[in-house]
Amino acid sequence: DVKVTQSSRYLVKRTGEKVFLECVQDMDHENMFWYRQDPGLGLRLIYFSYDVKMKEKGDIPEGYSVSREKKERFSLILESASTNQTSMYLCASSLRRLAQFFGPGTRLTVL
């Protein structure tokens, strides 16, 4: 089975802090994705990557950046966290254009 893991289930940070969310997949998938999930809004794509060092903006990239130095790892970076970035963050990966597999999510609270 595909396994997608995220570094933290819960995270509490202060406004202005730099925040790193890490995601690792163990199935050699080319594509990796970051979404945020908010009640009543569903999931929205922040960034995705289709290869090492490659990235593409999704629907809501403002305030975020990403890093993919190794194929199995995809990091989401909040350069200066703000309260409106309090959310559930979900990482996913896929092989070519097949279905995406999701990690357990990180619940981030920015105070």
Added chain:
Amino acid sequence: AQTVTQSQPEMSVQEAETVTLSCTYDTSESDYYLFWYKQPPSRQMILVIRQEAYKQQNATENRFSVNFQKAAKSFSLKISDSQLGDAAMYFCAYRSQASGGGADGLTFGKGTHLIIQP
């Protein structure tokens, strides 16, 4: 841009009964993929079923089946013999056949909360 609409914020069904969750989408593309994902209270998103737009046959996975109406842009999920473990948020999702510019990402509906009554 594509949009996905789930018009039922919440549905309730008796255990062992059948329930249908609705999903409509808007797109100008002819080739695309549709998915239903399940998110139980533990929060791990799980793929339930997938449909390729070029396939006329409706996808089926055990107790889960879809009714894909391409002309109507409708993609409903039917759950037969509902079980307590089916209780979850269900999300309908769309993915373009095109590539680049975020097209590889999924466009999600806002979800339907399914309650199973024992």
